[in-house]
Amino acid sequence: MPNITYPASTGRLRGYLAAPSSGGPWPGVVVLHEAFGLTDDIRRQADRFATNGYLAFAPDLLSYGLAPRCLVTTFRTLFKQAGGRAIEDIDAARDYLLEHDECTGKVGVIGFCMGGGFAILAAARGFDVAAPNYGIVPNNVDTVLAQSCPMIASYGAKDRTMKAAAAKLERALSVHGIEHDVKEYPDAGHAFMTGHTGNWTFAEWIPGMGYVAGAADDAWQRVFGFFDRQLRPVPR
Numbered sequence: 001m002p003n004i005t006y007p008a009s010t011g012r013l014r015g016y017l018a019a020p021s022s023g024g025p026w027p028g029v030v031v032l033h034e035a036f037g038l039t040d041d042i043r044r045q046a047d048r049f050a051t052n053g054y055l056a057f058a059p060d061l062l063s064y065g066l067a068p069r070c071l072v073t074t075f076r077t078l079f080k081q082a083g084g085r086a087i088e089d090i091d092a093a094r095d096y097l098l099e100h101d102e103c104t105g106k107v108g109v110i111g112f113c114m115g116g117g118f119a120i121l122a123a124a125r126g127f128d129v130a131a132p133n134y135g136i137v138p139n140n141v142d143t144v145l146a147q148s149c150p151m152i153a154s155y156g157a158k159d160r161t162m163k164a165a166a167a168k169l170e171r172a173l174s175v176h177g178i179e180h181d182v183k184e185y186p187d188a189g190h191a192f193m194t195g196h197t198g199n200w201t202f203a204e205w206i207p208g209m210g211y212v213a214g215a216a217d218d219a220w221q222r223v224f225g226f227f228d229r230q231l232r233p234v235p236r
Helices: 040-051 067-080 085-098 114-122 165-175 198-205 213-231
Strands: 003-008 011-018 026-032 055-059 103-112 129-133 151-156 180-185
Touching: 003 055, 003 085, 011 040, 011 085, 026 040, 026 085, 026 114, 026 213, 040 055, 040 103, 040 198, 055 085, 085 103, 085 114, 103 114, 103 213, 114 129, 129 213, 151 165, 151 213, 165 180, 180 213
Parallel strands: 026 055, 026 103, 103 129, 129 151, 151 180
Antiparallel strands: 003 011, 011 055
16 A cells, blocks of 8 residues: 655645555545554554555654654644644545545544544544544543544553543543443553554553553454444445
């Protein structure tokens, strides 16, 4: 599948497009990466969606300049929770799929770690479904999610950086009557849905972090079941 560029807020950014081998058009999914950037691990997550019949696009939110500066700017946007370059670039990634000839016009968003936080912020910005995974829940979550799309979220109980995040997110979604599925896995920590490889293998050895096969398998089954219900036409 190709590495491409796409038009974003201030020029063109890099990204990775993964498409099923046949049978289009397909619903689209924007895949938002961790703080490590658009790695081969995230490309494999996009490929996972393509294998399951989705047109998946993973934008590289850190590709507009020097990586450290991009990362700082991107995290500022995440914690500011009121717009910024990264949000605009995610909107542009959504629009790229909406304008793609092989997209049905239905688009979801999924994110991991940093990308999970952005998936929460993006949930009320024109997506049809959102899947934040161990993402930061904003302090103003009630305001952010007032007009949210349906959401499925996964957290690990052993993730010390996200204590009570699942409960906080579920309360906000329930208050607004948003269809949702929020689950916290007792045996999982941070980043449990992605097996890190290559330069990022060290993440698997950090206490409270790393791939947990049983929890990951269950979370992915939930994600695809939820996305299928929200993004695919109802059979007649």
